Amino acid sequence: MQNSQEVYPLGWELFDEKNKRLAVLKRKEEHQKQVRQIVEEKRKSGREISIGQGIAIVGTALFLIAGSVAFLNQSQALTQNAHKISDLSAQYAQLVSNNNDLEKQIEADIDYEEIYDRAVNEFGMTYPNKDQVVGFEKEEGPYVRQEESLP
16 A cells, blocks of 8 residues: 555645545535435324324314205205295285175175165165164273173
């Protein structure tokens, strides 16, 4: 082997300086490697979810699905009720119209002259005379009860 002066003409100081620089570079590389490993571990751990978080996510999803289904059922029931109300309103309007028509027909069929004629001729009804009309005042209520006696 050759002597160190030939390999390193400037002496051991240059050798030590070179080794120091190599050691520093090696430490920097090791440090960067450790930092990369730590960052990668944190990235992986950040992507993972715990069992509790998974249960919470699944529970929330189930709650939202159940809420959506309940909302759709209520919406459908509301729509059906609206249709029923519409049908019943149309049926009510038809019944009111039929009732009014029947009432007009009944009113038109009444012959007041015939009623008067039968009352006077068959039953002998006449208008009361002035001495047959008796008036009275009742202070308690606006109408007379059938069971009460007249004054």
